[in-house]
Amino acid sequence: MGPDTAVVDGRRAVGVTGGGRETAPRGPRDGGAARRLRRAVRALLAVLVVAAVVVPLSAAARPRIPAPAPADPAAPTTPAALTSAYAANRADAAQASRMAAAHGYAHRxxxxxxxxxxxxxxxxFDGRGPGRVTEVIGDLAHADRVAVLVPGSDTSLDTYGRFRADALALSRELTxxxxxGTHPAVVAWLGYETPDTVSTTVLTTRRAEQAAPHLRQLVRELRVLTGRAARIAPVxxxxxxxxxxxxxAGLAVSDMVLLGSPGTGADSVAALRTRARVWAxxxxDDWVANVPHVHADLFGRTFGFGADPVDPAFGARVFPAGRGGHSDYFKPGSPSLSHLARIVLGAAKETRGH
Known part of the structure; x- marks a missing residue:
């Protein structure tokens, strides 16, 4: 969901009857689980209220930066075609830079x-609006271990530097x-329009559903380039x-890693319908631990992402991430970074527990 931020706490909310009186607790038969669920739903509703107020401002603040429409070449299938694709996309980035400068967008x-x-x-590469880019770090043509980094909210070309820093840190650890005889590479995939952290969009799966076909397509292209024997792991x-x-369900990958996850929209690893080993x-100190793991149907849309991936009941292979916060998973020297490298390289032990 992006950089560290606060989560609204709705614990003090209470039910109100139609006559305006607070409802009394329902007693022992209600059970602790039911009370926790009601608190979680109220917390989610509180977040929605705040987000609904702020989202018009955040949306209005995001400029639609001009850039040329990217070429749509065939996916590279050989090292020579890969070199040509790199050159063509660099040329698009150079033209986008000139256009952004001409319109006064110095940072872009x-x-x-x-x-x-x-x-x-x-x-x-696509420099229009918030922008999209897929960057390779390493020798993809000869790679047999490939990590694909999939970012969270508030990631765009304007904030791309911090996302690339994570990819570089993982590349160095892999190397x-x-x-x-092992040849790792990292692909930093900003291949979708990420939601704003403070918005209603970040609480639904809509952007994820739009992004999923593009991620599947990328993995198919990587499979062609690297061969069936290569290990590919989305992080x-x-x-x-x-x-x-x-x-x-459509990714031909060996492993999938969920970091600081608010949920996946599935209630278990089995519900993901993947043959990959799923890690979490x-x-x-990650604030995402306070996000309620619920589904709520409101305003004709489903909010929330369901089960917590580090809950043993979810079924993922949970590995320790240390004391870091939401933006610290790729911090050099951290337990999370060393575990990530072992997972991508295929050397991680299958452990459970937090």
């Missing part, structure tokens, strides 16, 4: 100009730990784990 122009550097490997952070949950972690 600088981001696009950096992406246009000859050292960058762009598998896809450090890779056995001789899905926050709202990105909702995207991975929606895409899971949450840092001790």
């Amino acid at each position: 122009a600088a981001v696009d100009r950096s992406l246009a550097s000859s050292s960058r490997h762009l598998l896809a 450090r730990r890779a056995p001789a 899905c952070h926050s709202y990105g784990s909702v995207v991975c949950g929606r895409a899971a 972690a949450r840092g001790d």
Whole structure:
């Protein structure tokens, strides 16, 4: 769901009858589970109220930055075609930088100009609006271990630097730990329009459902480029784990990692309908632990993402992430980063527990 933020606490809300009186507790037969569910639903409703007030402001603040429409070339299937795709997307980024500068968007122009550097490997690029980019770190043509980073909310070209920093940190850890003869690569996939953290959109699966076919398509392209023997592992952070949950049934991957997840929209690993090993972690100081794990049908839409992936009942392989917060999973030297590298390399032990 993006960078650290506060979650509204609805614990003090109480029921009110039609005559305006507070309802009394229903007694022992109600059970602790029912009371917890009601508190969670009230907390979710409180978040919705706040988000509904703020979202018009956040939406209005997001500029529709102009850029050229990207070319739509065939997916690269050979190293030579991959090199050509990189060059074409760098050229698009250079043109987008010039257009952004001409319209007064200095920060975006600088981001696009950096992406246009000859050292960058762009598998896809679209500079329009919040922007999309798929960047490869490493030698994808010869990779046999590939991590695909799927970001959470508030990630766009304007904030791409922090997302790429996570990808670089994982790449360095993979390179450090890779056995001789193993060739890892990292793909930073900003391939969908992420929701704003403070919005009603971030509380639904709509953006994830829109993103899922694009993530499946990327994995199919990676399969062609790297071969059937390669291990591909989506590493899905926050709202990105909702995207991975929606895409899971169609992903030919060996592992899937859910980091700081508010839920996947599924109630269990079995409900994801994937053959991949599913891993989950949450840092001790991650605020997402306070997000209610419920579904609520409101205003003709389903809000909330269901079961907690680090709950043993969900069925994921839970690994320790240390004391970090919501943005610390890729911090160098952290337990989470070392575990991520072992998972991507296929060297992680199958453990359970938090």
